[in-house]
């Protein structure tokens with residue numbers, strides 16, 4: 001456990017060879033920093049902690065030296081050249097941007113060639129939203145079928161660097177599948193805690209095949225999160241939920257990749273599903289770093305869409321003068337975002353307010369219809385991902401998104417993650433948590449427009 005400091009960066013000049021090496025390394029350029037404005041305690045990169053040991057606040061990885069602003073064009077060229085390189089780090093859409101990651105160049109990365117995901121046109125979904133310019137960034141095209149891989153490659157690389165034997169997480173399914181795969185690659189033991197009977201068979205199957213030890217507990221995701229935090233307290237396991245700031249470092253590179261795909265201009269709006277809120281936190285951080293280093297001139301407005309039955313962040317957005325209240329019994333069929341106590345809400349709040357975005361909710365019927373519409377574009381996503389298109393449709397209707405603005409929806413998981421939902425929707429037997437039946441739209445099931 002590290003002790004906080006307020007002074008100079010942790011490594012010092014002179015002394016042993018090791019110290020001299022650290023002086024020129026990322027150990028000196030990056031620190032862990034508490035995000036609480038009244039605290040701002042600073043820790044070494046390799047201090048094994050998940051929250052501030054002084055105040056309990058969330059930690060950010062912070063770069064204490066800025067890039068020279070004239071470096072931006074050479075960085076863009078360098079990153080582009082890496083796309084045709086055979087180096088394992090260059091094949092990864094995360095490590096390709098390693099100048100912004102808190103590791104030395106000689107770090108042995110744990111990678112499955114994550115990232116480099118497609119940015120699709122989606123004309124039918126665009127029509128559905130009454131929007132000419134809608135693109136879908138499909139993070140479900142990662143190696144284990146969800147966005148989690150971009151964060152996990154960095155967190156598990158850090159775990160191996162710290163010399164831990166066991167990594168652990170609480171999960172609604174996607175984190176479990178991803179961590180299990182990366183732990184297997186790193187030859188680490190992996191313990192996963194999931195809510196009994198509440199995660200899809202596909203996700204559970206992934207975790208089992210990758211060799212994880214899966215513990216099911218009675219209770220929801222938030223109960224699992226409490227259990228795994230207890231497990232991590234005595235250092236018998238290294239916690240890699242998105243409270244771990246190294247996860248966010250990996251996920252922030254999606255902002256870099258997206259900016260590159262847009263020719264280093266950015267869309268007007270970036271819309272993401274909201275569960276544990278690690279994604280919106282990471283995109284906010286990524287774009288903040290891109291703007292401050294001169295790689296782009298502005299950030300997109302980051303908007304978070306939650307399922308109406310699991311929407312503590314949207315309730316807070318509606319009245320930020322009130323304290324943040326967790327949702328004790330979150331309810332949605334979009335299991336990936338069925339979370340009532342999102343650990344990263346303060347970072348997500350920073351992302352939304354800094355960029356001028358918003359937070360809204362959509363119903364189970366709206367999620368299901370939007371998902372089927374995305375499917376009609378030939379793109380398969382899991383239910384949580386479809387909150388984005390459902391939300392964009394409402395934002396256009398309400399005039400929050402103008403029809404001449406460019407919009408990107410982030411799809412977070414692949415269709416094959418939850419096929420039961422799909423079969424039930426299209427056969428008219430999908431039942432919402434409140435007992436009502438979700439009606440399949442005839443337009444989707446009969447192939448009409």
Ligand SMILES: [Zn+2]
Pocket residue numbers: 034035036039040041052053054055056057
């Ligand atoms: Zn603190």
